[in-house]
Amino acid sequence: MTENALKHTLGDKMMIELSGVNKWYGEFHVLKDINLSVRQGERIVLCGPSGSGKSTTIRCINRLEEHQQGRIVVDGVELTSDLKHIEAIRREVGMVFQHFNLFPHLTVLQNCTLAPMWVRNMPKKEADEVAMHYLNRVRIPEQANKYPGQLSGGQQQRVAIARALCMKPKIMLFDEPTSALDPEMVKEVLDTMIQLAESGMTMLCVTHEMGFARTVADRVIFMDKGEIIEQAPPEAFFSNPQNERTKTFLGQILNH
Amino acid sequence: MQNPASEPSRRGSMMTDPKVRAWVFQILAIGAVLGIGWYLFHNTQANLAQRGITSGFAFLNNPAGFGILQSLIDYTEGDTYGRVFVVGLLNTLLVSVLGIFIATIVGFVVGVARLSPNWLISRLAALYIEIFRNIPPLLQIFFWYFAVLRAMPPPRDSHALGETVFLNIRGLYLPSPTPAEGFWAFIVALVIAIAGCVALARWARVRHENTGRYFPVLWASLGILVVVPALFALVAGSPFHWSVPELTGFNFRGGWVVIPELVAITLALSIYTAAFIAEIVRAGIQAVSHGQTEAARSLGLRPGHILRLVIIPQALRVIIPPLTSQYLNLVKNSSLAAAIGYPDLVSVFAGTVLNQTGQAIETIAITMSVYLAISLSISLLMNWYNKRIALVER
Numbered sequence A: 001m002t003e004n005a006l007k008h009t010l011g012d013k014m015m016i017e018l019s020g021v022n023k024w025y026g027e028f029h030v031l032k033d034i035n036l037s038v039r040q041g042e043r044i045v046l047c048g049p050s051g052s053g054k055s056t057t058i059r060c061i062n063r064l065e066e067h068q069q070g071r072i073v074v075d076g077v078e079l080t081s082d083l084k085h086i087e088a089i090r091r092e093v094g095m096v097f098q099h100f101n102l103f104p105h106l107t108v109l110q111n112c113t114l115a116p117m118w119v120r121n122m123p124k125k126e127a128d129e130v131a132m133h134y135l136n137r138v139r140i141p142e143q144a145n146k147y148p149g150q151l152s153g154g155q156q157q158r159v160a161i162a163r164a165l166c167m168k169p170k171i172m173l174f175d176e177p178t179s180a181l182d183p184e185m186v187k188e189v190l191d192t193m194i195q196l197a198e199s200g201m202t203m204l205c206v207t208h209e210m211g212f213a214r215t216v217a218d219r220v221i222f223m224d225k226g227e228i229i230e231q232a233p234p235e236a237f238f239s240n241p242q243n244e245r246t247k248t249f250l251g252q253i254l255n256h
Numbered sequence B: 001m002q003n004p005a006s007e008p009s010r011r012g013s014m015m016t017d018p019k020v021r022a023w024v025f026q027i028l029a030i031g032a033v034l035g036i037g038w039y040l041f042h043n044t045q046a047n048l049a050q051r052g053i054t055s056g057f058a059f060l061n062n063p064a065g066f067g068i069l070q071s072l073i074d075y076t077e078g079d080t081y082g083r084v085f086v087v088g089l090l091n092t093l094l095v096s097v098l099g100i101f102i103a104t105i106v107g108f109v110v111g112v113a114r115l116s117p118n119w120l121i122s123r124l125a126a127l128y129i130e131i132f133r134n135i136p137p138l139l140q141i142f143f144w145y146f147a148v149l150r151a152m153p154p155p156r157d158s159h160a161l162g163e164t165v166f167l168n169i170r171g172l173y174l175p176s177p178t179p180a181e182g183f184w185a186f187i188v189a190l191v192i193a194i195a196g197c198v199a200l201a202r203w204a205r206v207r208h209e210n211t212g213r214y215f216p217v218l219w220a221s222l223g224i225l226v227v228v229p230a231l232f233a234l235v236a237g238s239p240f241h242w243s244v245p246e247l248t249g250f251n252f253r254g255g256w257v258v259i260p261e262l263v264a265i266t267l268a269l270s271i272y273t274a275a276f277i278a279e280i281v282r283a284g285i286q287a288v289s290h291g292q293t294e295a296a297r298s299l300g301l302r303p304g305h306i307l308r309l310v311i312i313p314q315a316l317r318v319i320i321p322p323l324t325s326q327y328l329n330l331v332k333n334s335s336l337a338a339a340i341g342y343p344d345l346v347s348v349f350a351g352t353v354l355n356q357t358g359q360a361i362e363t364i365a366i367t368m369s370v371y372l373a374i375s376l377s378i379s380l381l382m383n384w385y386n387k388r389i390a391l392v393e394r
């Protein structure tokens, strides 16, 4: 097994802390006593079978879903029903979705400047500059004045990443960012994410791209049926999984 | 042209070329329409001549000799049929404009309420929609006219609002303004205030772009619109004399009267059409995928901004086309006014004038053209707006 190619030292600061988090959809127990801490600069890959609660977990972190029991603290702020806290946390946490969710009525540039202008009250000129900076980083500055509908899937996902980065977040959440893409576009998005990891961003990624997990992750977490079953650095996780369910899952996912 | 069957054989080989074929069919179609039109015209001409009715539009200059319940321009019995046409047209336009205005506001409010997370509000909105959408509009007009407005007390026992507004069986009586010494100063003040609001909005937008800071434009504008004219009125004197309706004998004098026929038709059509508009608005908002709201939320945008900057601009594209056809329906349904004697275009022109003159072809043709022109104008306007906001796709 290759070493984590992007080895780095982690900060001491806790960016995300979930302790004893439980969540139900009616009778259905989706999240069962989730405990998870993420340090500043840490890169975590979350995997597991469909329906295991991966999306629900990361969506609780920016309150797209509400947890019913336990504590979630993000960058020192506890998530409660207090709108001030929710807004403060959402400003610091960027999210990238499986289906991009770009705003189709706005140009690429406007997609990127909307939140900085209306949430951070940034002057338009400055917002434009920030947007162009990040569009350069995801390598599509020439598409700035096109509409999302005119771009390929891979380009759209890179715009979505740039849009989130324009808010200068401290944490980035990714929910299967490459699973809606054609195979030839997966690489361009993963490259962008690797580059982001190199810059020291705290990242929590739900993905089944095991190559990405190997090169980038500090820790891989396996979830099943709403529980965290196993977590380990990628070398240990892939070469020596402890739990039967992890082995079965890895067997399925690495064999095709 | 007269014998289409011979066409294909004559041009046999060329018919395989799709361009030629398209042209041939278009020409054949136009020929057929012209032919049928000419036949109908010729036939009617002959019939009219037989019955001794002269055709043409000269009758429009003849005196009408009947009164009209409501006219927005001066009209007396001695005026011409041409003027009757204008009076009817204006009455139709009045109902249409009032109806479209009220129906749009009520429809948007009910449509948004229908999606409210508040159980009671959304049920009430649903109830409104189900009731008014499912009762024939004519019946609703009868309801407002006969069951509500005709059941109002006689003038002596009017329902009064602060001794200035009165409602009775003869209609709704409102105070009416007439220009006074401060009138022109008031107009000037209004123009200045409006210009001030426009300038303020522009300044606020530029400032938001430059510094990122907001300015409460709406409240400030409202303030300007009240304060500036008030100051001018203080200096130059009151802009209007108000003529308040007063009970003299058995009826009211002075003020404005809104006849019950107008109230009934406007209420019925706006409430009926609003039910459909509410459903269109609800569907439009729901057509914007939930992912859009989630993306906006995850960026930290507030609910009000999400609605204004993300949801509504996308929902409008879904809403505009069916909204257009609701506007057209309302305009066409305004001809139901004839049933309660509201003097709209159909009632006075395609009704009374046609009966008195016997000029059926001309009156019907004019009336149809008018409706066609109104409908086409609305469609063109709405299509233009829809094009302007259309999404750019690959």
Ligand SMILES: Nc1ncnc2c1ncn2[C@@H]1O[C@H](COP(=O)(O)OP(=O)(O)OP(=O)(O)O)[C@@H](O)[C@H]1O
Pocket (backbone or CB within 6 Å): A025, A028, A030, A048, A049, A050, A051, A052, A053, A054, A055, A056, A057
């Ligand atoms: N709004 C909801 N109402 C009821 N059940 C839900 C809801 N959202 C998710 N679930 C259920 O919760 C479980 C966990 O869903 P979640 O989306 O977190 O799974 P996931 O691990 O992300 O799966 P996938 O790999 O398919 O995305 C699933 O069984 C799902 O059916």
Ligand SMILES: [Mg+2]
Pocket (backbone or CB within 6 Å): A054, A055, A056, A175, A176
């Ligand atoms: Mg998921």
